[in-house]
Amino acid sequence: MDGAIGPGGAGMNLEHIKTCVRCGLRYDWRRSSSASLKMTYCNHLCEAADLGFTIEALLHAEPEPEEAGTASG
Numbered sequence: 357m358d359g360a361i362g363p364g365g366a367g368m369n370l371e372h373i374k375t376c377v378r379c380g381l382r383y384d385w386r387r388s389s390s391a392s393l394k395m396t397y398c399n400h401l402c403e404a405a406d407l408g409f410t411i412e413a414l415l416h417a418e419p420e421p422e423e424a425g426t427a428s429g
Contacts, residue, residue, distance in 0.1 A: 378402040 392411035
C-alpha cells in the first residue's frame with residue numbers, strides 16, 4: 357500500500373508505518389523514541405526489553421577502569 361490516507365493535506369503515509377518486532381504495535385517509525393533502531397522498535401522501552409539494553413546506552417557506555425596493582429600476563 358502506498359499513498360496518503362486520513363484527514364488533512366498530508367494524511368498518514370503508509371510507507372512510514374512499521375510493526376514493532378517486540379510488541380507488534382503498528383507505529384510511524386519517524387516518531388519512534390528508539391533513537392537508533394527506529395525501524396525495528398516502536399519506542400526505547402521495547403528496544404531495551406528486547407535487547408536488554410538500548411543502542412544509545414551502549415554507544416555512551418564507558419569501560420570500567422582496571423584495578424590498580426593487577427598485573428596482566
